[in-house]
Amino acid sequence: MTQFAQAAAYGVVQGGLLALVAVGFSLVWGIMNVINLSHGAFAVTGAYVAWLLNQHFGLDPFLAIPIVAVAMFGFGYVIQRGLINLVVNAPIFLTLLLTFGLSLVILNILQLLFTADDRTIDTSYASQSFVIGTVNVPYGRLAAFFLAVIITFALAALMTRTRLGHAIGATGMDRGAARLMGIRARHIYAVTFGIAAALAGVAGTMIATVGSFNPTTTPGQLTLDAFVISVLGGLGNMYGALAGGLVLGIAESIGGLLLTGTWVNAIAMAVLIATLIIRPSGLIGKAQYGGRVEV
Amino acid sequence: MSLLEIRSLNAGYGRVQILWDVSLAVEAEQVVALVGANGAGKTTLLRAISGMIPSRSGSITFRGREIAGAPIENIVDLGIAHVPEGRRLFSGLTVRENLLLGGWRSKNGDISRVVELFPILGSRLNQIASTLSGGEQQMCAIARGLMSRPDLLLIDELSLGLAPKTVDEIVARLPDISRSGTAVLLVEQDIDTALTVSTQAFVLETGRITRSGPSAQLLADPTIQQAYLGLAPG
Ligand SMILES: Nc1ncnc2c1ncn2[C@@H]1O[C@H](COP(=O)(O)OP(=O)(O)O)[C@@H](O)[C@H]1O
Ligand SMILES: [Mg+2]
Numbered sequence: 401m402t403q404f405a406q407a408a409a410y411g412v413v414q415g416g417l418l419a420l421v422a423v424g425f426s427l428v429w430g431i432m433n434v435i436n437l438s439h440g441a442f443a444v445t446g447a448y449v450a451w452l453l454n455q456h457f458g459l460d461p462f463l464a465i466p467i468v469a470v471a472m473f474g475f476g477y478v479i480q481r482g483l484i485n486l487v488v489n490a491p492i493f494l495t496l497l498l499t500f501g502l503s504l505v506i507l508n509i510l511q512l513l514f515t516a517d518d519r520t521i522d523t524s525y526a527s528q529s530f531v532i533g534t535v536n537v538p539y540g541r542l543a544a545f546f547l548a549v550i551i552t553f554a555l556a557a558l559m560t561r562t563r564l565g566h567a568i569g570a571t572g573m574d575r576g577a578a579r580l581m582g583i584r585a586r587h588i589y590a591v592t593f594g595i596a597a598a599l600a601g602v603a604g605t606m607i608a609t610v611g612s613f614n615p616t617t618t619p620g621q622l623t624l625d626a627f628v629i630s631v632l633g634g635l636g637n638m639y640g641a642l643a644g645g646l647v648l649g650i651a652e653s654i655g656g657l658l659l660t661g662t663w664v665n666a667i668a669m670a671v672l673i674a675t676l677i678i679r680p681s682g683l684i685g686k687a688q689y690g691g692r693v694e695v
Numbered sequence: 696m697s698l699l700e701i702r703s704l705n706a707g708y709g710r711v712q713i714l715w716d717v718s719l720a721v722e723a724e725q726v727v728a729l730v731g732a733n734g735a736g737k738t739t740l741l742r743a744i745s746g747m748i749p750s751r752s753g754s755i756t757f758r759g760r761e762i763a764g765a766p767i768e769n770i771v772d773l774g775i776a777h778v779p780e781g782r783r784l785f786s787g788l789t790v791r792e793n794l795l796l797g798g799w800r801s802k803n804g805d806i807s808r809v810v811e812l813f814p815i816l817g818s819r820l821n822q823i824a825s826t827l828s829g830g831e832q833q834m835c836a837i838a839r840g841l842m843s844r845p846d847l848l849l850i851d852e853l854s855l856g857l858a859p860k861t862v863d864e865i866v867a868r869l870p871d872i873s874r875s876g877t878a879v880l881l882v883e884q885d886i887d888t889a890l891t892v893s894t895q896a897f898v899l900e901t902g903r904i905t906r907s908g909p910s911a912q913l914l915a916d917p918t919i920q921q922a923y924l925g926l927a928p929g
Contacts, residue, residue, distance in 0.1 A: 566788060571788060573785050574785065576779070577785070578785075579747070579797045580747070580776070581771070581839070582799050582801075583800075620798050
């Protein structure tokens with residue numbers, strides 16, 4: 401029983417981090433209909449930025465977050481403006497091909513620079529924890545979880561309460577009509593992509609702090625998780641991504657107790673298939689970005 | 696110099712040419728009608744004016760400046776607002792949010808003027824746009840277009856799907872809009888309504904302007920009556 405409670409607690413925390421990976425992925429998918437297969441690579445790139453800052457300057461990963469966010473926002477903005485914009489109106493197959501290729505390029509560069517070794521960002525508080533009942537909760541993980549939840553809510557507030565958020569939503573609903581308002585769709589897309597990359601980078605940093613990462617297996621796993629969570633939560637739905645992240649985090653964590661080794665990877669696929677069969681619109685439903693109209 | 700002047704415009708979609716040698720002018724502070732049958736190319740012409748589609752040749756000048764080939768956003772900046780066919784409100788957003796997005800470019804956050812024009816919108820500000828009635832949606836779309844304080848408002852199929860009474864109600868506001876400094880280019884299949892509210896009119900047939908002149912004159916023209924108003928020649 402203790403074992404399950406511990407796994408569930410671990411799953412909740414892990415789920416919060418996965419949600420943070422997924423919100424940006426879901427946002428990009430919902431707004432511009434791009435399934436970004438390089439999203440996991442973005443998360444890992446952010447993790448390396450924080451890792452380098454920690455290695456060379458001893459910067460705490462939590463303090464590195466603003467730097468990672470700004471750097472990854474810029475990176476995402478430029479990638480969208482220069483590259484993804486070329487295929488935004490193209491058939492989905494082309495965007496998949498392009499983002500998959502982009503992912504390969506990024507990961508190969510990372511591997512050349514940093515080797516394929518597992519990395520982790522060590523902190524003094526990584527091993528400190530407190531106990532609730534029989535469950536052990538590390539401080540670092542708890543902080544990472546709360547940060548992930550706060551950022552998710554902040555993103556939801558941005559989307560529903562601000563002028564920029566409305567412009568992003570409007571561009572997602574009807575790009576042509578948004579342009580008629582004078583909204584620069586290319587810029588809005590790039591900002592959206594930048595936000596997604598920044599959140600992925602922050603999530604990557606958190607993952608590197610509470611666990612480890614490498615440029616070979618981590619990115620693919622994160623992209624797959626983000627995909628499953630987005631479908632589970634409903635495209636472009638921030639709260640859905642949070643709920644989906646928690647579900648997947650707990651499922652993978654408890655599944656890890658019952659299944660061995662690589663079978664854990666099958667859990668994400670099982671959750672995906674179950675969602676598509678039982679509730680294809682996701683836990684909470686698709687956000688109001690549907691009904692894209694061209695011209 | 697006319698506010699909007701189009702000369703020998705050729706435009707279309709990809710390789711398909713729709714508009715052939717179109718010339719048209721809109722004077723400041725007037726309501727001008729562009730009428731024609733379904734598929735004549737009226738929507739295409741508005742799209743070419745607002746920059747949604749490129750033009751192949753010919754010129755479009757607005758306040759004396761060439762705008763053919765300019766990006767949509769710049770054309771909005773210069774003072775043209777386009778109320779597209781089917782309204783295309785941002786359906787998940789509220790009326791207020793829709794209106795504010797209309798003022799995106801000019802950073803105009805003052806909705807009082809457009810609410811004065813369509814008072815019913817004042818009581819619907821926090822309602823999700825897709826839950827409005829058809830007439831209210833059209834009002835919201837026109838009001839959204841006016842939020843950029845344009846010199847020229849392009850309205851595509853104002854009457855589409857609306858009850859005649861609602862159409863009359865909205866059309867009655869067009870002279871107010873033009874008098875307050877925003878000329879209107881009104882595209883309509885309902886020719887009777889369009890010719891009644893406008894001062895000048897252009898008839899588009901399969902991508903070509905075939906008739907133009909003072910609206911009253913066209914309205915009285917037996918050939919127009921026969922072709923578009925379903926009246927027997929007499
Ligand atoms: N997005 C589009 N792509 C290709 N052809 C189009 C498009 N929109 C309209 N057309 C074609 O252009 C012609 C004129 O259409 P349109 O301008 O919508 O006419 P109207 O508004 O007068 O009814 C039609 O033959 C139509 O099929
Ligand atoms: Mg039309």
